[in-house]
Amino acid sequence: MSSVTLETSAVKGASLLDPGAWDGKLFDGDWKAAPKTFTVREPATGEALGQVGASDPQQMGATVARAREAQREWASWTGEKRAAVMREAARLFEANRAEIVDCIIRETGGVRGKGETEIQGSIDELYHSAALLIQPEGELLPSPNPARLSLARRVPIGIVGVIAPWNFPMLLAMRSVAPAIALGNAVILKPDPQTAIVGGVVIARVFESAGVPKGVFSVVNGGADVGEALVSAPGVRMITFTGSTAVGRRVGELAGRNLKKVALELGGKSPFIVLDDADLEAAASAGAWGSFLHQGQICMATGRHIVLRKVADQYIELLANKAKHLPVGDPFRAEVAIGPIMNAKQLERVHQIVTDTVQAGAQLAAGGSYEGLFYKPTVLTGVTAGMPAYDLEIFGPVAAVVVVEDEEEAIRVANDTEYGLSGAVQTGSLERGLRVAQQIRSGLVHINDQTIGDMAGIPFGGCGASGNGSRFGSTTNIDEFTEWQWMTIGATPTRYPF
Incomplete structure (x- = not known):
């Protein structure tokens, strides 16, 4: 894969996509040897681009446990500190733009303009996610007791599972991964196995170099069994899925059984x-x-x-x-x-x-x-x-x-x-x-335009068989990746007649 290796000062001159760092390994904050691997191939030629570590569905609990522990600490960071990490990740994508675009072209079969659009969209998602952290964190509510404050605040959901497709693997992962992490959640990403390098390895290497704490971002690789393990894992509070309507129905069914929030972005006509x-x-x-x-x-x-x-x-x-x-x-x-x-x-x-x-x-x-x-x-x-x-x-x-x-x-x-x-x-x-x-x-x-268009600053999503009404982008990300908590504050204890 030498033709798409990336150079970055963030790893002291080493190649960001040096197979020695990730070949045959899995990422949960650290790169660990995997019991099995699979080959990612270039669709235009069939040439092997690399070996990616395959996840064991039975080990999903361990990945979730590490993410849960890391998320608590990450959520306690100030918004500005988390925003700085998002901006550094954006800088790393920009610094390695040419090499990443080459990787996108080879792995997805897209033309160069498509690769440029995908990386720019990913960078935009990171900057917009950093900007979310200057938004108000809640609302002051009316209180019947003038001596007691009543407020509603947005808090992280916890652990978000992201299942991304092969057509725009980096961008369609990042539009969930970036805002979810910025808003204080941990994320477990499952890329499509056909695009597990640009859709998983590249993102992991960038976040690793940008300073995302270990365990806050993890990647699991594999087929439907790994996806179902992620959707069903008790500690994962939310699932975002982008893909076919048929698979989306299955994801929604499993998520509903486990009382998870689910955001589905599906097919179209x-x-x-x-x-x-x-x-x-x-x-x-x-x-x-x-x-x-x-x-x-x-x-x-x-x-x-x-x-x-x-x-x-x-x-x-x-x-x-x-x-x-x-x-x-x-x-x-x-x-x-x-x-x-x-x-x-x-x-x-x-x-x-x-x-x-x-x-x-x-x-x-x-x-x-x-x-x-x-x-x-x-x-x-x-x-x-x-x-x-x-x-x-x-x-x-x-x-x-x-x-x-x-x-x-x-x-x-x-x-x-x-x-x-x-x-x-x-x-x-x-x-x-x-x-x-x-x-x-x-x-x-x-x-007076065509049907394809997406930007980080718009509420993207469909209705009917195209999705369940969830929206990615803009400040709607706050609605998707946080939840409300009601809090009251009194200077003195409230006394009751019991």
Whole structure:
């Protein structure tokens, strides 16, 4: 893995990703030899990037016990002292930006711009989390006794378990990890095993160097058995999960049985409405970005292009032309727009959806084929309700075009899904855009933009099958990662008639 090793003065010239520090090991504040390991591979080539220590689900209790002990001390630190650690972690990410981006490209199969976006988003999460610590810590409440204060204050939840996916493994971990730790919690992170280096090792090495106390941050690696052990561990008070709706239902079920708070950010089938007064060139550009960015492997990806019939032929021609001219290949070794699908199972699923949709009566305007794990950007036209590409989250570079007669039908089709994550409207009339956008059932909606967008300072989350109403980002992180405690204060003891 020499091509992605990182140099940092924080570890006195040693490489942050020197395999000697972490290869075959697990992190619970210290790097410890693991009884088993697994290999993380580069999807574009199959090349091994490193050996990661595999966790034993039976040892989850020991990890939780260490986190519980460390959390009590960490929560007693002043807000400014904790904020300083967050800012130092952000500085370390920035100092090692180039090397970390290379690692993101190789491990996730994303293009360089995706890697840059991911590391910048992670840095932003750390700075925003540090800023949370200058917010008021509670509220002064009315008291019937003027000699007694009544107040509500926010206190850490305790231990937060974070389960992160493979598509944006660093960023989608950090948006929970950073605010949870900043607000005085301990965190146990389970990255996806396909991206356990950039999604686990890199974060652990940075936090270790930034001064996060031992035990406050831990990483557990493995499959569903490790995830279920984390969700079920009695000492873990909250679980945040980002991933598929099917797995999210299982996480919610297990968390509910154990009376844990749970924040679920799940799948999507985000509508992209093109009205008949839209700038079609701009709309096609935005629509291509929304469906093809990172091979469509994004929960907010444009799931259906809902186009008014009056402009449908022209829009489809523009969109298909963009798809045909996007270069596909290894993003670490060539200047391309589209990299590999993450694994063979996912590629087979994408191609099956495309094939079944064509067999159901849709037409291919572009793409529909692949070489290895590289799937060509695909445009499907004539997509109607009941077809796989209409109903299912594809998670591949596929644009499904649905033609509708008018604005009202566009709104109905946009809402004809169990998901509710993001949406977008393209129009030449702001008034019309607002009218349509306000009727889209989703946690996010954009006028004259595409469906993909996230920043540290916004309340991110979906509804329906896209999530349980939790929100990541901005000061909503305080709501998610702390809980209320009522406190009363009196100068003298209250006397009662007993």
